Each structure stands twice: as C-alpha cells, then as structure tokens.
Amino acid sequence: MDFSEIEKRGLVLLGCGKMGSAMLAGWLGQGLSPKAVHVVEPFPSDWLSGTGVALNGKLPEAPAVVLVAVKPQMMGEALPTLKAMGGGETLFVTVAAGTTLATYETILGAATPVVRAMPNTPAAIGRGITAICGNDSTTEAHLALAEGLLSAVGQVVRLEGEHQMDAVTAISGSGPAYVFHMIEALAAAGEALNLPAELAMSLAKATVGGAGQLAEDSDVSPAQLRVNVTSPGGTTAAALAVLMDPEAGLPPLMQRATAAAEARGKELGK
Ligand SMILES: NC(=O)C1=CN([C@@H]2O[C@H](COP(=O)(O)OP(=O)(O)OC[C@H]3O[C@@H](n4cnc5c(N)ncnc54)[C@H](OP(=O)(O)O)[C@@H]3O)[C@@H](O)[C@H]2O)C=CC1
Numbered sequence: 137m138d139f140s141e142i143e144k145r146g147l148v149l150l151g152c153g154k155m156g157s158a159m160l161a162g163w164l165g166q167g168l169s170p171k172a173v174h175v176v177e178p179f180p181s182d183w184l185s186g187t188g189v190a191l192n193g194k195l196p197e198a199p200a201v202v203l204v205a206v207k208p209q210m211m212g213e214a215l216p217t218l219k220a221m222g223g224g225e226t227l228f229v230t231v232a233a234g235t236t237l238a239t240y241e242t243i244l245g246a247a248t249p250v251v252r253a254m255p256n257t258p259a260a261i262g263r264g265i266t267a268i269c270g271n272d273s274t275t276e277a278h279l280a281l282a283e284g285l286l287s288a289v290g291q292v293v294r295l296e297g298e299h300q301m302d303a304v305t306a307i308s309g310s311g312p313a314y315v316f317h318m319i320e321a322l323a324a325a326g327e328a329l330n331l332p333a334e335l336a337m338s339l340a341k342a343t344v345g346g347a348g349q350l351a352e353d354s355d356v357s358p359a360q361l362r363v364n365v366t367s368p369g370g371t372t373a374a375a376l377a378v379l380m381d382p383e384a385g386l387p388p389l390m391q392r393a394t395a396a397a398e399a400r401g402k403e404l405g406k
C-alpha cells in the first residue's frame with residue numbers, strides 16, 4: 137500500500153477497540169508511520185499507548201481519511217464530534233455493523249464521501265477480508281483509497297450495493313466467532329472422548345487452522361477436500377452423517393445463526 141496521501145494529510149481513527157486495533161496493527165505492520173495516525177479513544181490500551189500514534193490530541197482539520205470504529209450504539213454520540221470534517225475533502229470509512237450510509241449523510245452532510253466497510257478480526261495478522269460499498273458522493277478514487285487501506289490487512293471485495301452489507305456482516309464480519317466456537321466445540325468434544333484438555337485444544341486449533349489454510353490455498357473445492365478426508369465406511373463418514381443431517385445438522389443451524397445475525401444488523405440500522 138502506498139500510504140503517502142495518508143502520511144501527508146493524516147488518518148483519524150475514531151474508536152480503537154478490538155476492530156480498530158486489529159486494523160491499526162495491520163497498517164503499522166505494513167509500514168504506515170504512526171505519526172500520521174490520530175486516535176480518539178477514551179481508554180487507550182497499553183498496546184495502543186506504545187505504538188507512537190497521536191492519542192486524544194488535536195486533530196488535523198481535513199485528514200485524508202476518518203476511520204470510524206466505534207460501536208453502532210455509540211455512533212450518535214461519537215460521530216457529531218467530527219462533523220466539521222464532513223462535506224467533501226475527507227473520506228469517511230466506517231466499519232460499524234448496521235449503521236446505514238444515510239445515517240452518516242444525515243450527521244456529516246450529504247456531500248460527504250462515505251465508504252461502508254465490513255472487515256473481520258483476522259485483519260490483525262493480515263488475513264482479514266473486507267467488503268466495501270460507497271455512497272453517491274464517493275468517486276473511484278475514494279473507493280480505491282479505502283480499498284488500498286483495507287487491503288493492507290487482507291483481501292477486499294466490492295459489493296453491488298449497501299443492500300448486501302447485513303448479509304456480508306453475518307457471514308464474514310461475524311464469521312470468525314463461529315470458527316472460534318467450532319474450535320471450542322471440537323476441543324470440548326475431544327475432552328468428552330477422554331482426551332486431556334490441553335491436547336484436545338491443540339488438536340482442534342491445528343485442525344481448524346490447517347483445514348482453513350488448505351481450503352484457501354487449494355484449487356480444489358471445499359466439498360472435494362471434504363470427500364478426500366472421507367473413506368467409504370470410515371470414521372469421517374460416521375461423523376458427517378450427523379453433521380450433514382438436513383434437519384438437525386450444521387447447514388440448517390448455520391442458516392438460522394446467520395439469519396439471526398443479518399436480522400440484528402438490520403435492527404442496528406434503524
Ligand atoms: N469486533 C469485530 O470483529 C468487528 C467489529 N466491527 C465493527 O467495529 C466497531 C467496533 O467494534 P469493536 O472493535 O468490536 O468494539 P470495541 O468496543 O472493542 O471498540 C470500540 C471502541 O470505541 C471506543 N469509544 C466509545 N465511545 C467513543 C467515543 N465517543 N469516541 C471514540 N471512541 C469511543 C470504545 O471505548 P470504551 O470501551 O471505553 O467504550 C472502544 O474502545 C463496531 O461498530 C462493530 O460493528 C466490524 C467488523 C468486525
């Protein structure tokens with residue numbers, strides 16, 4: 137990523153909790169100068185204080201980018217403090233779930249370029265995936281700037297429009313939590329089969345991590361990779377008969393879980 141525009145005009149990060157620090161760690165790791173970053177965060181972590189970024193100080197008048205990473209519930213309080221940066225010169229990029237482009241336009245002015253982005257926490261190790269879409273005031277240059285910034289912490293995909301954002305949030309924004317829960321569940325299942333807890337957790341982490349990497353790196357589909365593990369009449373087939381049950385297996389459960397996430401995204405947007 138060419139950070140020169142951001143290093144010239146500055147980047148304001150509003151809120152530096154779990155997602156803000158995951159992205160900040162990625163940018164600093166990619167060589168962004170900490171001096172270019174101005175963070176507004178009520179309770180800075182020790183990690184944040186040690187990064188060398190400007191913390192809770194005077195902000196640039198027209199930074200290249202404001203990255204909004206506060207909770208949707210805090211938006212009404214936090215965003216108006218940056219209203220003076222709205223209007224056109226500064227690109228606002230927001231990662232908040234649910235909150236619609238129209239809400240930002242109401243607070244910051246309709247002429248403000250706003251990109252909604254949905255990243256995920258593997259951004260902290262450069263393995264995130266972020267989906268983006270912009271409002272009517274965004275140009276190709278704005279989208280390219282947002283894309284460049286977010287591609288410093290993983291892959292970026294552009295959406296057809298904002299109507300896809302709550303579904304994306306349900307799949308990849310929240311998705312790492314489902315995978316972490318899968319690790320917990322697999323480890324707990326190992327303990328239920330009388331393995332020591334530490335061994336069960338090591339097996340579960342390495343299995344999920346290795347399978348995820350294989351699925352991402354391989355030209356073979358996940359369905360075929362699954363078949364490759366499954367010997368006819370063997371142990372995997374016995375487990376998959378339970379997991380792939382059309383009524384009580386993982387697919388209907390995953391659909392219910394992601395539908396609940398999507399519905400919550402829509403509620404947060406109201
Ligand atoms: N966590 C994730 O995996 C993902 C989160 N997101 C989105 O990212 C956003 C942040 O989520 P997350 O990082 O998990 O939440 P966190 O609570 O960890 O981070 C939000 C941070 O903003 C701070 N904050 C609160 N009020 C203000 C304010 N007025 N001005 C500046 N900072 C403020 C909070 O401080 P304090 O704790 O003291 O209130 C906190 O440190 C949310 O909108 C969420 O939807 C998107 C994708 C993935």
Ligand SMILES: O=C(O)[C@@H]1CCC=N1
Pocket residue numbers: 233305309310
């Ligand atoms: O749980 C949430 O609302 C946020 C959005 C996606 C991941 N975390």
